[in-house]
Amino acid sequence: MRKADRIFGVIGLGLSLWCYLESRKFHYLTDFTPGPGFMPFWVGVVLALLSCYLLYDTFRRKPGKEDDVKILPNKHALYRVGFIFLTLFGVLIIMPLLGFPITVCLFVAVILLSLERYSIPKSIGYGVAYAAVTWLIFEYFLKMGLPKGFLGI
Amino acid sequence: MGGFATCLTPYNIWMALLGCLLGTLVGILPGLGPSATIAILLPITFGMDATPAMIMMCAVYYGAMYGGSTTSILVNVPGESSSVITAIEGHQLAMQGKAGTALGLSAIGSFIAGILGTIGLVAAAVPLAEFSLQFGPADFFSLIVMGMLTIIFVGGKSIPKSLMSAVIGLGLGCVGTDIVEGKDRFTYGIAELLDGIDFVVLVMGTFGIAEVLVSAEEFMKVEPIKVKFRELFPSPREIFQVRWAVLRGTIIGFIIGVLPGAGPTIASFVTYGVEKSLSKTPEKFGTGVLEGIAGPESSNNAATSGAMVPMFALGIPGSGATAVMLGALILYGLKPGPMLFVENADFVWAVMASMFIGNVILIIMNLPMVPLFASLLRISYALIYPAILIICVIGAYAISTGLFDVGMMLIFGIAGYFMKRADIPPAPMLLALLLGPMMERALYQALNLSHGSMMTFITRPISGALLAISLIMSIAVGTKAVKRARAMVKDDQN
Numbered sequence: 001m002r003k004a005d006r007i008f009g010v011i012g013l014g015l016s017l018w019c020y021l022e023s024r025k026f027h028y029l030t031d032f033t034p035g036p037g038f039m040p041f042w043v044g045v046v047l048a049l050l051s052c053y054l055l056y057d058t059f060r061r062k063p064g065k066e067d068d069v070k071i072l073p074n075k076h077a078l079y080r081v082g083f084i085f086l087t088l089f090g091v092l093i094i095m096p097l098l099g100f101p102i103t104v105c106l107f108v109a110v111i112l113l114s115l116e117r118y119s120i121p122k123s124i125g126y127g128v129a130y131a132a133v134t135w136l137i138f139e140y141f142l143k144m145g146l147p148k149g150f151l152g153i
Numbered sequence: 154m155g156g157f158a159t160c161l162t163p164y165n166i167w168m169a170l171l172g173c174l175l176g177t178l179v180g181i182l183p184g185l186g187p188s189a190t191i192a193i194l195l196p197i198t199f200g201m202d203a204t205p206a207m208i209m210m211c212a213v214y215y216g217a218m219y220g221g222s223t224t225s226i227l228v229n230v231p232g233e234s235s236s237v238i239t240a241i242e243g244h245q246l247a248m249q250g251k252a253g254t255a256l257g258l259s260a261i262g263s264f265i266a267g268i269l270g271t272i273g274l275v276a277a278a279v280p281l282a283e284f285s286l287q288f289g290p291a292d293f294f295s296l297i298v299m300g301m302l303t304i305i306f307v308g309g310k311s312i313p314k315s316l317m318s319a320v321i322g323l324g325l326g327c328v329g330t331d332i333v334e335g336k337d338r339f340t341y342g343i344a345e346l347l348d349g350i351d352f353v354v355l356v357m358g359t360f361g362i363a364e365v366l367v368s369a370e371e372f373m374k375v376e377p378i379k380v381k382f383r384e385l386f387p388s389p390r391e392i393f394q395v396r397w398a399v400l401r402g403t404i405i406g407f408i409i410g411v412l413p414g415a416g417p418t419i420a421s422f423v424t425y426g427v428e429k430s431l432s433k434t435p436e437k438f439g440t441g442v443l444e445g446i447a448g449p450e451s452s453n454n455a456a457t458s459g460a461m462v463p464m465f466a467l468g469i470p471g472s473g474a475t476a477v478m479l480g481a482l483i484l485y486g487l488k489p490g491p492m493l494f495v496e497n498a499d500f501v502w503a504v505m506a507s508m509f510i511g512n513v514i515l516i517i518m519n520l521p522m523v524p525l526f527a528s529l530l531r532i533s534y535a536l537i538y539p540a541i542l543i544i545c546v547i548g549a550y551a552i553s554t555g556l557f558d559v560g561m562m563l564i565f566g567i568a569g570y571f572m573k574r575a576d577i578p579p580a581p582m583l584l585a586l587l588l589g590p591m592m593e594r595a596l597y598q599a600l601n602l603s604h605g606s607m608m609t610f611i612t613r614p615i616s617g618a619l620l621a622i623s624l625i626m627s628i629a630v631g632t633k634a635v636k637r638a639r640a641m642v643k644d645d646q647n
Contacts, residue, residue: 004575012317019324026336032605033597036331036338039589043324050317057313073574077370081570084369084542088362088563091546092556108539116535126536134543142197144551 002058009058012051019044083115099149100139105131161510165205169507172209173514176216181224181526182537186234187217188473188583189361192353193544195481196551203485204500208507210481214474215267215457215508218417219515220526222259222450226252227527235417235453238425238445245441257387258395258443259450260519266403266451267512270458273407274465275505281466282491290598291609295619297592300413300469302623304581306630314577322585323592325350332594345557352480352586354549354558358565359572359579360473361545365538366570386520395447398428406452410459413584416472417453417460424452458508465493465501469588473580476587 019040027035072078087110095103109127112118118126138144179190191210198206221236226243239259246255288296305315328339329349340346405427406420428448429438438445460471461478468490470476482489487497494501519526549562569579603609611617 008314008317008575008577015321015324019327022339026331026338027334030333032603033333033600034593036334036336039323039593040327040338043320043327047317047320047324050313050320053313054317073370080369081366084366085563085567088542088546088566092559092563095556104543107543111539112535116533118535130540130543134547138197138547144197144547145554146547146550147556 002061005054005058009051009055012047012054016044016048016051019047080115084111087111095147095149097149099151099153100146101131101135101153102149102151104134161506165208165503165507166510168205168209169212169511170514172212173216173219173511173518175209176213176218177220177223177515177518177526178529179213180217180220180222180236181529186360186364186474187214188356188477189364189545190217191474191477191481192356193361193548195353195477195484196548198481199484199551203482203487204503206485207478207481207500207504208511210478211461211504211508212511212514214478215454215511216515218450218454218457219260219263219519221453222263222446223256223519223523223526224530226255226259226446228530235421235456236450237418238421238449241439242442242445245439246443246446249441251441254387254391254443255441255446256523257520258391258447260516261387261392262395262399262402262447262451263454263519264512264516265399266406266455267458267515268509269403270407270410270455271505271508271512273455274458274461274508277411277462278466278501278505279494281462282494285467285491288491288615289613290595290602291613292615292619294592294595294599295610295616295623296467296469297588297595299619299623299626300463301581301585301588301592302626303413304584306626311576312630312634314575315581318572318577318579319581319585322582323589325355325582325586326589326593332590333597343557345553345555349590350561350586351552351558352583353477353552354561355565355583355586356473356477357545357548358562359569359583361541361548362562362566363569363573363579365541365545366566367573368534369538391443395443398444398448399451401427401431402448402451403455406455407459409452410456410471411462413463413469413471416474417456420452420456420459421449424448464489466491468493468591470584473583476584479587 023037023040023044026037026040028037028041029035073081087107091103091107094106098106105124105127107127108130109123112126113120113123135146139146175190175194176187179187190213194206194210194213198209218235222239222243225236225240226247229240229244239255243255243259246252301319305319306312326349328346330336330347331338337347402420402424405424406417409420409423410416425438425445425448428442428444429435432438432442432444434442456472457474460475463469463471464475464479468479468488470479479489482493487493487500545562546559549559550556552558572579572582599609600607609616610620
């Protein structure tokens, strides 16, 4: 956990600097009241103090049991998480092109085929089923207006 | 009685039933909690009237408490964080062939606590709302400060990390147009950010996507213990044995639920500690003690009612799920806080009345249908998490029918994943996102009224009292932390 705390301490310092620099663009005070720069300034200051404390604590304390926990999981788990996240990002990119149902079908099929080791027919079958059910519920019954692709669906 | 008349319409009963069913399913299936579920339901319910929508969301919240115990007892995997304790005791009982007793006591304890908690909500919310009509901006500012400190002190294992999470939430709350001069902060020309970061996006990212990513790290295979219908009902002797544990759990859970940030999870842990300390055989805790199940399960249900007291009466969320519901009230054009009881009394009473009906629906649903719900656990998680992710994407898209919010949700999802791995609680961040702008507005209004004098926060009696409580809390927690640090240094030297 010490490594994780150090990483977050550094990230915290970066965020605090960003808040401070942003606060300088605005008035700190107006006639009677805090200005737009007031809150970002204090967020930056408090975040900087906390980040420094977090970093200091990682050097001060002795290694303990909690330090066995790593911020990154093992390679297998990291692969699974990374794959899911990248696939979701892919959904974001292709949904305006292909439309909602086709994107959902592809998403489910890719996840089941690549990560969960389902067979091709099963993966595609589940993909089609998920796409059909979600389209029926959210587009047909609830009329949510989900994205349509170049095929008009 | 007007509230019962409103909520006993077929449509509202149907919404309560749907909410109870969804909540139970959400409680049973790991990977999606009541906060994220309510957030996903929000855009879907935009076209609905506020009353049935809120009835459904409240039903999801307390329904999840009922459902969480099923997975805990049968699989030893808590369906919800508030059912962790039930997994410790309940699964042990299940291994002894008494799964039905554990499930039955959980359901009965939850029902009694749910009903008593709702009575408490009705009794406490109205006087509190009337009292808070006297609140001015300075008082609200101090109340929010006290609420934020409570969230931070009870939010996670490490106070500095909870504080960091809250401060980051305050920073996220600065995004958008400021209330003083109408300037754009942290928007960088992106039109979608002018109204700020939608809390629904943050909830679905940090509580939905992040939870799924954590659960999907390893291939989950569950084999729930089988339970038969006729084994589901505990004996009258067993019910009589746990009567005081249920009552204690109800009272403790309700009081803890009222505190901002301290929700059902903390209530269940505190109740377990109390039951263990009061027991004549504390060494048996962990081996399947009936009081160790009934007390915490009662407590987590009572806490859901308690969490709604500040939400309705003060407009301050008592937990993550009530924070989402608070946002829902604003989206439906209602003004949470004391004026809700004045301007929308019908709505408030209908929702409270529906909670009585919802608890009846849940006890009827949960006891006989447990074998059916348990069979759902046999569905491979590989088929469940893609569905959860798709629903999150739909929910984020529906907010503004654009993909920008979906992208934001993914970013918060990956951030929430690493926060979970680094033990940084996301709940303070969510509550601070909601409370931060309210706090800034209250500060601005208070100083405007007092012509810039900070003394207003001390000279106003309510504000002064709230700040004094905050100071005492901070000193108490700080002293404890310093003592712990000194003890650690002494150990190192030895």
